[in-house]
Amino acid sequence: MREQIAIVGVGCTKFGEHFTKSWSDLAVEATFEALSDAGVELKDIEAAWLGSFRPGIAGERNIGSPLAEAIGFLNKPITLVSNICATGIDALRNACLAVSSGMYDMVLAVGVEKMRDAGSRSLMLANRTDGHPLIGKGRTAPSFFASCAHRYFHEYGIGRETLAKVAVKNHHNGTLTPKAHLQREITIEEVLRSPWVAEPLSVLDSTASCDGAAAAIVTRADIAKNLRPDYIKVAGMGLAVGTERNIFDRDFNFLEFKVTQEAARQAYEQAGIKDPRREIDIAEVHDCFTITEIIDYEDLGFAPHGEGWKLIEEGVTTLEGDLPVNTDGGLKAFGHPLGASGIRMVYEVVQQLQEKAERRQVKNARRGLAHCLGGPAALAGVVILERND
């Protein structure tokens, strides 16, 4: 990109079942926390990108107006971006492109999703009526990732215990994260005993649907340095959108997601990263199910194919490990309100890089990655953030 892009403020609501807060309440909370973090005012913002996959299930319209109304940002440019689970990361990506374009100096990216008012079936029903090629035929995200787990077990000889360690790790990290949805320790035994969602994945292998919002203030580095010395650089961004009919592709093997590989390739190339395992210090990855986090390790280049499971078995991705992953609990424990997740990940990476992560603070983190996968496995987004010093 022409310009060095910087994040100068981030905000995030507590994720959870917010029955007493509206879609607008969440958008307001995340936005004004980000503005306050940046030390700027709403009047300093020139344009906004709103990521919200299904404002409709909260009774809001899928256009920019709900954000305009919520935060009082009227008659300004607001673009609604929708790309299922990568919605938030794509809203941020478009905000970064817009600043680098020279059109705007300072913009806002907000991800909001309010999923619990309508119950989890409403989203599935919405997907069904929109002609989702798998859900429309009775195929769901759990059954898709269950197939991946079966295949992975078959090929690489691991079992449910290894997957359970991902859930245990992320739940532990959640206990150290005041804004996380789920803040309780779990044991391998509990994961193995918990009810099936789609065998071999249990309830505790799965993320929980919830409400939440996250926001980021994006500007150029030359402006950022006058706002705060510890602004965060956007070093690389990637987005890859494939087909939701991927399982009908004869090359689809249920063991790797080309969209993650491609989004990572774009971001690594831009950031000049050749060995992500060594050059990335922390990562927030899309752990919608425990198996997904392990496949993510491989697709993001943290481990060779078939060896991602070793990172969890060897403790590499714990808070104390060499490459901590999902330090805030991830989708598993922090929660997964679709449009908010990508920016929530960026929020956590920023906390870690600015050394504000308190009890879950990782030492010497200088470069972090956020990764979202959606579809399932039909599209992915990756963002790489760096300290500026």
Add this chain to the structure above:
Amino acid sequence: MREQIAIVGVGCTKFGEHFTKSWSDLAVEATFEALSDAGVELKDIEAAWLGSFRPGIAGERNIGSPLAEAIGFLNKPITLVSNICATGIDALRNACLAVSSGMYDMVLAVGVEKMRDAGSRSLMLANRTDGHPLIGKGRTAPSFFASCAHRYFHEYGIGRETLAKVAVKNHHNGTLTPKAHLQREITIEEVLRSPWVAEPLSVLDSTASCDGAAAAIVTRADIAKNLRPDYIKVAGMGLAVGTERNIFDRDFNFLEFKVTQEAARQAYEQAGIKDPRREIDIAEVHDCFTITEIIDYEDLGFAPHGEGWKLIEEGVTTLEGDLPVNTDGGLKAFGHPLGASGIRMVYEVVQQLQEKAERRQVKNARRGLAHCLGGPAALAGVVILERND
């Protein structure tokens, strides 16, 4: 913006009731016509922006994947943009920002909407279930613009005959436009006699819902000049998103739309335009109803407030006039598939600026404007295009 942005190719399907063509068929047709017009191949495209307000009513998902699948643009960056009637113009705007950012050299913007398979009620029902603040209370676009017409008649003393002249003009232009949905002449008498939609607006005061797609290839001017000498410059862009609850605003007078004024202000400032009436040669404006076109004249600065009606009475906006408006028939006769309309307008402006508009060609058009209004009157987008010589 940092870079001079150029449009090097445009494509547009015939608009109409395409019961034998799918959403994908339309996307393919528009995209490959645009690629062919630019003399480039799909492999030259690095990223895409898809504008589609309701892919769901055609059984498609509101993410980038339907475009990826339709045109075979797999594992690339595709952002779905949704901003009701300004969806297409906002998709193009984001594509332009992305090229100016330096991230991509050549990108695609596509607008697609397939509205007729499901019947016009399905969109209204979708709006209702998404909590549209007016339609949810039984208020529709026709009744909103009918209120504007009543108010305009009351304030400025015109009647239905003046509005009818807008419909007659646009239907005439439609007869000269092979891709327009409606290609027949109508008379003032027919407009006045046609059934009420919402009094004082009749069927022939109103746009017809239909299916269609349009596409544009966006690059930098320095690349464009090697592709074709007659590339078109993007001189200015504006977007303003307000509230759909605008009629509850005590300042709302039903006679002007601040979002159009603000989107135009942004675009004129960027393009260095001070007197749009003199400096714009042709315009495609949002004529969802005849009254809307007249209010657009005023909000876009083509006439003082209360005097827009004079442009139609004096023939200024006919093909032979001083400032031809909706040379291809506009929403009224070309049709209005929501996500496609903004890029369809750009398609027509490009045809005129490149002197390819055949029987409807305007003389000496060097600078054109496209304007979309959505909500109703909750958001607006404006793009200004120029010849490069």
